[in-house]
Amino acid sequence: MSWQNFRAKEPGPGARRRRPGRLLAAASLAAMAGLAFPAPFAHASEAVPVRCSARALVQAINTANSRPGPDTLRLTRKCTYKLTASDPGNAANGLPAITSEITIDGNGATITRDKSAPHFRILFVESTGTLTLNKTTISRGRATDCPGFPGRGFVCGGGINNQGTLTVNHSRVIDNTAASGVFAEGGGIDSDGTATLNNTEVSGNNAEYTGTDTSDAAGGGIANDGPLTVNHGYVHHNTVRVTKDTHSTATGSGIATFAQTTIRYSLISHNRASAPGGATLAALSNGAPGTVTDTVIRDNTSSAPGGDALGGGVATNDLLSMTRTQVIGNLATGAGMVRAGGIQVGRFGDLRLNSSTVGGNSATATNGGTAQGGGLANATGGTITSDRSKIRDNTARASSGGTAEGGGVFTAVGSTTLNHSSVIDNRAGDGGGIFKASGTVTLNDTEVKRNHPNNCAPPGSVPGCTG
Template sequence: MSRRHVPVVLALVTGSLVAVPAQAAHAATVQVPCSVPDLVEAVNTANATPGPDTLRLARECTYKLRAPDPAHPGNGLPVITSEIIIDGRGATIERDGHGKKVPKFRIIYVENTGDLTLKRTTIRGGYATDCPAFPDAVGIACGGGISNNGKMKITHSRVTGNTSASRIFAQGGGIDSPGSAGSSISDTEVNGNHVVYDGDAAEGGAAGGGISNDGPLTVTGSRLTGNTATVTPRTRSIAFGSAIISFFGTTIRDTVVSDNRAFAREGIARGAVANGIPEEFGRLTLTGGAVSDNVSDAPQGLAQGGGIANNALMTVTGVKISGNRAVAKGGTARGGGIRVGPFGTLDVEDSHIDANTADAPEGTAQGAGIDNPEGGVLRAERNEIQRNTVTAKNGTAQGGGLYHAQGVLRPGSTTLERNTITHNRAGDGGGIFKASGVLTLKGDVVRDNRPNNCAPSGAVPGCTG
């Protein structure tokens, strides 16, 4: 029997069928004073009563959490187990991290029975060291600000300055959302959050500086800015998805992803927007908005996709992808704007891929605009691929607009149709460099690239100069 809705009970009384009416669902609006004990009490009361409850916070108040919830010390507020609407009215809920004695805890955890709507609220300063959605995964950290294992809707809010850190694997510096009920983020700022692998073992990971999702998610009209993913230097570890990493079907619409950074010295730094969705779980769809001025930096390592790194199913439509950088001094930098991995299938249409950079001094740099080097499948139509630059002082620089090579695990292919590839630069293959495999042009304009349009000579049918 549901806790929220008591069903109609049918009883046979003296030969007649009698209906006992359902209990009326409780729905309450609670005014919460500017006090942490009052906020905690309001959440506990809402959890204990059936039906949706709205908690209206004190306007512009800052609720400073100095201790975690006693029952669940990984969280600041009591676990949300029912349908709760938090209307912040400009309020902030933060972990008061100024005092050295304040323990580390996230701000909010939504249990699988929970349904959180967060409006006009700032979530700040949370610090996750555990992963309540995956309790058996000892040592993993998820969701520095919010961890959602149920249903979640965030609108007109801000998630800022939160951290998820682990010596094994960390994800979701700002938000982690493995909930299977579906979640959405709209008109929201996710900025200045951090995901950190701080262990000393080889091959650890930090994923999703702003957002990590293992469940269905839609992000609309939001800004993911200034988030970071970092790993311990010289551990051959991977920092990826500095803005967002998706492991389940995801839709991102009209959203700005900018100024995020992945850093992995002697490791792998990959993509502000990264995708590792198993095929049976759907694809990442990115429509409208911009992916700009993001950095993947891996000194003496491997930088893959300054803006976007796709290794699953992905569609990009009408997006401005500009000013992103893949940087690897003494290492390998691939895909300043976009990198397609060996298992990736990417469709990119009607987008501007402009002024991105792949730079590897004393190393190898390839594909400043788009890089498809290991057997991915790329289909690009009606895009402008312009002013992208590959540089590698005392190294190898190839494919200013596009680099393509077949893979070891699968041959892959690149199909270009009605794209404009102009004013790109590289050491060789200013427009396109094809190392091997299948690359097809269909009505594309490839001109005014330096030092040449396509290389090696004759490798790309239909491209000259």
Template sequence: MRSPDGRPYRLARTCTYTLTAPDPENPGNGLPAITSEITVDGRGATIRRDAHGTKVPKFRILFVGPTGNLTLTRTTISGGFATDCPAFPDPPGLACGGGISNTGTMKVTRSKFIGNTSRSDVFAQGGGIDSPGSGSVSETEVTGNHVIYSGSEAGGGAAGGAIANDGPLTVTGSRLTGNTATVTKDTQSTAFAAGIISFAETTVEDTAISRNRAFAPGGFARAAVSNGIPAPGRLTVTGGAISDNTSDAPHGVAQGGGIANNGLMTVSRVKISGNRSVAKDGTARGGGVRVGPFGTLDLTDSHITGNTADAPNGTAQGGGLDNPDGGTLTARRNKVLRNTVTAKDGTAQGGGLYHAGGTTGLGTTTLQENTITHNRAGDGGGIFKASGVLTLNGDVVRDNQPNNCSPAGAVPGCTG
């Protein structure tokens, strides 16, 4: 649907439209469901739910139905609060897409999603955007959104603080910053992908993903950029930066600060820096990148620098790269620099890389022409190999502390 003269609907320039009640026909949504072709040019306008009114119900802002086709430009979506999941009506209790839930076709450009929330007692995903339909997001800021598992049962989850994709989806030239994924304390639940979660084919290009936080006390906190367990489609990240993100799981397990891969993933020309995997009294793996037991990761021409795995009184492994559970990692022409593993009164291994074959012993890491220098750990300052197959081919492993590779002789072609 367009305006009568065929042009896009144009909102009043920089105006704020405040919603105090949901659509009467579908109380989960602020505006009527989009079931046809609609083009909206916001011209800098904001559509927001009145989050300050004590009697205002909770509802998302926009829902694109299976027959809908939304083009949204220059619009801010704010304050939406999802308590249902129209894409997955069974089982009840799921919540998807605090700002927008797209089950049709969606094209978002030069817009903002700020301060939206998806919360559930079962499973929540997509604090800002949830897209099980076909979608694209370009030149868009997704900031300060939240995905929350608030249940008391074990095994719940919160995924995709900024964006959750059941695909296909392309994200280009955008910023996903300051989003969170959290779960109820001590429920053995999983908070993952405070930036973006991929459950289907996903492409991320020239996008900054920074300062996002997954928090799971007594549970599992998993990386700002993650895919499913395992995801059926490939997650491809090209260009841009994944920086200063945190996965925090006190007395739990933190699995990757920047990236956690448990499916098919390709990463090239990405700056992965300043990320943290933290688990006081627990296990912290992969400050920069973690590969799971079903993961296959191709990592090329990227910088993995200044990342940290830290587990006071626990076990920390893989400051830069971590492949501990039988996954497949192929890394070519990367710089793995100044990553750190610390564990006061605990175990700290693999400043640059930690590798183990997993329960099957079949996990493989293949390195080619990488530079692994100035990394630090309690042991294996450059590389710690516990088991499995790890090969070097023209790599430079030097100036790591307290040693380059450990145990002695475990990595052919690497000394001390």
């Protein structure tokens, strides 16, 4: 199930056309003659040294693919393998597709596309392939296709596209791009198979829709339509953007998830979604069951000048459990409907906050727009359950005669339950702590105090809340 299905569940700024199939869910560089290796090509547990040459790396992968069983390739320490041409077998990829079980031990090496080279992604893992990437930097890839949908103009996975099994350890995926005039997904990594990232940085990547019709871009850093696990990850300074005034949607500047996702001990920060005249969804946009534990999601921006911004830090339209997690300092801003500087819960969303903090976030509406929920917004029928969590110092603000409601929490239609929690020092035009337009808000042993200009609005709408 893809991010398009995630968004289709939400009423947006305008009607959106649907896409078929998965999007309803989201080698050599030259002739090899005469090339010699410093040692015979080893197999199984023996690591094969790969000299500091792009040609040598290409041949090593081709040889590993041609042999049964697993292979390990050991790159030259801190070498830069600069790809100047695409794989003759598939011009969309810089290196031969991974079709067998291969481990690349990078030793701090970098695999990059040369600035003068044609556009291509760096790595492609086929459905039969298993790739383990250790201590390697993947950079400057620029995807030109989406392997599951050839010939349709979709572009997916600027650095890595995974259709098989991918494990990335102690590595960096940086400065890659997926851009298309039809649909773009996964600036750094796009995974339809199974992916696990351990102690890995994903930064400076971009997913961009460049067309003139209404369409979308998703996953500036990572997009997954298969199971994804991120342990001790650092996902930062990625972008997702769409063409101005096309009523398009930019989703998940850091991570856009459309399959089961688990994130632990990670930092998702300083990512930016931009959709002038369109709509944006947050840095972590969740369209399938997800678990986030011991993670910080901070200082992300969701910007839709002339449009709608739904979630600065997190947006979910499925089950999302967040434990010992901080969603802090995020911003959602736009001129239309702006919801949730911190966490936006969609119609089918089920957010479960445990021992977490939603703090210092802002929903800011310009040009007479409406801001709802500086910290949390549950505006279309979802469910929020907070246990032992803090919602504090959030702001909903509007300029030029606009409306700002629910500095800490905004609820309409849905159900919000706060257990052993606190809503403190939040600000809005009305309902500084909590604004309940409709639905239900239940407070169990929860403090609502020091909010401005009031704790709850309309008066008497939230049982147990006064002032």
